[in-house]
Amino acid sequence: MTTIKTVAVLGATGNLGPALVQALHDANFTVTAITRANSSNPTPSTFPSDVTVKSVDYTSPEALRAAFTGQDAVVSAVATPALGIQIAAIDAAVAAGVKRFIPSEYGVDTRQAVGTTVGNILAKKIEVVEYLQEVVKKGTAPGFSWTGLSTGLFLDWGFDFNGLGVIDLKEKKATIIDSGNEKFYTSTLSHIGRSVAGILLHPDETANKYLATASHNFSQNELLAVVEELTGTKFAVIHEKSEDLTRVGLEKLAAGEPIAFIYFLRTWNGTDGIGHGLTEEESDNALVGVPYEDTKAEVQRWLERAGAGVSTVNKRESYE
Template sequence: MASMKDIVWVGLVEHLRGQDAVVVFSGFLPVNAAIEAGVKYFMPSEWALDTAGDMGSTSEQIGPTLLTNMVLAPKRVSHNYVLARAAEGKIKFAVIYAGVILESVLRNGFLQFDFAQHTAVLPDNGVNPFAVTSFVTISKAIMSLLNDPSKFSNRFYHIADGVLTLQDVLRIFEKESGVSWGKSSYSIKEGSEAALVNLQSGVYGVQEFFGTLTAPFFGGLQVFKKLDNEVFGIEDGEVDMRQEMARFAKEQIKDA
């Protein structure tokens, strides 16, 4: 199994040297390259939301289908392309949706929890539930898939360790820090609309990217009604996300 690190890195760096920007228009190139190279299995980049809309189209009705926008639409285009190539028998694929990888969005600035100042900014007051998954569970799913890909071909899968709200997360952080935090809130709807206006005007920055994803991540739309945990050998309660958040809080308090 090869990774991006196996690409001829020096050649790529030299090719990009002196360029002001790199524009990627679609995700078709990796798919086509994989097919031409004889790669048997392809896993599109996901690990979060049901961007393909599989939840609302299945008989199980796993959950509501997300409305598309300029950030989510390219994902669906890529999914459709992979589905078409798989239908032609050119490649096999699997997509794993894991809800919110909470530790990741806490570290990358998507969520505003300040352990030094003990303040939190909660979208919609942090009351909306969302499916949440740990790195441990995601890793287990990937390893199960790669160990026997024939068992997981040409399907969309949903995994999660549980359901939380940002209010739950804040209470855990307050308990671990031993102090009450200052809280503020903003409207997810208004933030999303403002981000889309900027995107339509040609402004595409970090705030616009986060703004368009806040609704699907934390707007109460992505609580999966059916999970595929057992398919990957993931047992119920194997990872307690409240304990994971307590562990994360201890690390942040130590570094604050």
């Protein structure tokens, strides 16, 4: 029986890192936050006082091994530009005797993306999972295992960034791809943190598996309906065709523009018939002990953060 007590979070100061640190700490793991030496991201003052913080040169295998020594698990939250360092991090984790490595997957389920344009863009993520599978298959690292985790779009971050590419609160308009009825799954940052903690609380059940969890599963039209209900405002609707977005995305990809990925991500979730939703029954939420959450409540929190004026009646009803 595997026991995980100490956990290092690699990339602890990025968009997701602080939520992982907090959730692992809340689950009573001993947490070490590993930050990149000379990082432009300051160490969050919100880290619990008993979280150890280490500044490490990510390009040094020796420094990574030293940082991982004494850790039962390493959870990677490195951003897209740094995905390539994970191969060296895996080798360092194996050398340090780490029992579990969770790569920086989260978002799109890369198992579904293999052979697609999205998969080509996320090739580094796919390579890392394949490398982990190979390490375990070789049998040269006894006691070592991995878990991949897809969680869909980062919901609260995506809301604050651009309304998930669907809702424009300032202009009171919604941009809907195709019919708008295709469901897609999303997760709050805190949900992702709890899912990772759940994986490590159930190490034997989750070993060498690729899991998918979510806190919400809805369509563009369902999201729009909730926003309109809570704001008491009718939004103007703009319809876009998925094939047009794909064409523009390919043009931008050919031109080397990073924003191309946003176009493909939108069609990945919104194209009619694409089938990238995830119901609670289909998910691995039960396995890691994390339930789905109330979409209306999460949208309300976003509207309040944005100062969008949740209507008095709906605000009262949402708490009843």
